[in-house]
Amino acid sequence: MTRITFxxxxxxxWLLLMVVELVRxxxxxxxxxxxxxxxxxVVLLLAAWPAALERFSTFVGIEYPPTALFxxxxxxxxxxxxxxxxxxxGLTERNVRLAQRVAILEERLMRxxxxxxxxxxxxxxxxxxxxxxxxxxxxx
Amino acid sequence: MPDSRxxxxxxxxxxxxxxxxxxxxxxxxxxxxVGSLPGIDVLVxxxxxxxxxxxxxxxAGATVVSMPFNVxxxxxxxxxxxxxxxxxxxxxxxxxxxGQHPAIEVQRLVDAxxxxxxxxxxxxxxxxxxxxxxxxxxRVGIRLFASVLSAILRVRVTDTTSGFRAAGRDAIGLFARxxxxxxxxxxxxLVAHRAGLRVTELPVEMRIRQGGVSSITPFRAGxxxxxxxxxxxxxxxxxPQASIAEP
Numbered sequence: 035m036t037r038i039t040f041x042x043x044x045x046x047x048w049l050l051l052m053v054v055e056l057v058r059x060x061x062x063x064x065x066x067x068x069x070x071x072x073x074x075x076v077v078l079l080l081a082a083w084p085a086a087l088e089r090f091s092t093f094v095g096i097e098y099p100p101t102a103l104f105x106x107x108x109x110x111x112x113x114x115x116x117x118x119x120x121x122x123x124g125l126t127e128r129n130v131r132l133a134q135r136v137a138i139l140e141e142r143l144m145r146x147x148x149x150x151x152x153x154x155x156x157x158x159x160x161x162x163x164x165x166x167x168x169x170x171x172x173x174x
Numbered sequence: 175m176p177d178s179r180x181x182x183x184x185x186x187x188x189x190x191x192x193x194x195x196x197x198x199x200x201x202x203x204x205x206x207x208v209g210s211l212p213g214i215d216v217l218v219x220x221x222x223x224x225x226x227x228x229x230x231x232x233x234a235g236a237t238v239v240s241m242p243f244n245v246x247x248x249x250x251x252x253x254x255x256x257x258x259x260x261x262x263x264x265x266x267x268x269x270x271x272x273g274q275h276p277a278i279e280v281q282r283l284v285d286a287x288x289x290x291x292x293x294x295x296x297x298x299x300x301x302x303x304x305x306x307x308x309x310x311x312x313r314v315g316i317r318l319f320a321s322v323l324s325a326i327l328r329v330r331v332t333d334t335t336s337g338f339r340a341a342g343r344d345a346i347g348l349f350a351r352x353x354x355x356x357x358x359x360x361x362x363x364l365v366a367h368r369a370g371l372r373v374t375e376l377p378v379e380m381r382i383r384q385g386g387v388s389s390i391t392p393f394r395a396g397x398x399x400x401x402x403x404x405x406x407x408x409x410x411x412x413x414p415q416a417s418i419a420e421p
Binding site: 126130133134135136137138140141145 | 219237238239240241242243245246249252253256257260355
């Protein structure tokens, strides 16, 4: 076993163990662990099976096979980052939606409480509006 | 969920949406000026101001929705459209909190929607007799967006970056669901047009801002250009949004 194979194997095993441990401690959701597990598994497979790595590196035109290993690992890391970008976009969107609803509800609640506190004949206590033309729509 | 029966906030048929971020010096006069127009209620969306914007606006007679943190102009304006939808307004008009948009022009845009001239009416500084002269760089940017958009929509658009616009029911429903977060002006025209809404421009005069400073810096202008061009490109690859909110 060459030294680089050994180092690659250790790195892949360390990554897999880390991911499993993080999931076990509930610090990493299964959903986000999957891509990392796949990354570790592929690197482990290629490190443990030099023939496959060699065939792959010849195929893509890389002369020194261990470089191909890092190219593959790098590719997976890019994939993980892209995945995170989509997750962040989704969270941002939901965050804004929540802020909007909270802000609207807060104002509506304040008005409702204000109307309830005011005497019934006070001009401050608005008469509830009749629903308009039966058009009751929900904001997605 | 939103139920118009418990709404106690609607008096008129039109909601003026005033997004405001640290505009305590100008927001009160905007609220009073626009609120004095017939049938128009004023909603100030306070987008995380650190000054007295919310209190000043409330004292001037506006309904105020305060965002828990800054969500950007798009998110703030969309909150206004959500409010308009929930309360059954048939017209909504965006008016800047810095006093750029005169009441008489607000009236004209709102009337255009009330008359059914279009679903989305944009106040353009470049149509007709407008005296507005934007700084050179900004003029180039606006011109660029206008020609890109005009080419895509096959409709002449002159002022795509104008945040002064009035929307009818269908546009309110559309914007309450889908509205870009930052620099939304150009994209919304495209989204509205592709949803089958009728979009037109009216020539308007605008004033010099009464308080605050422009949010556009050179760096942001660059981001603005790239972001909006990307958004336009991607939007044309999407299916059009349905204009009516699902029941």
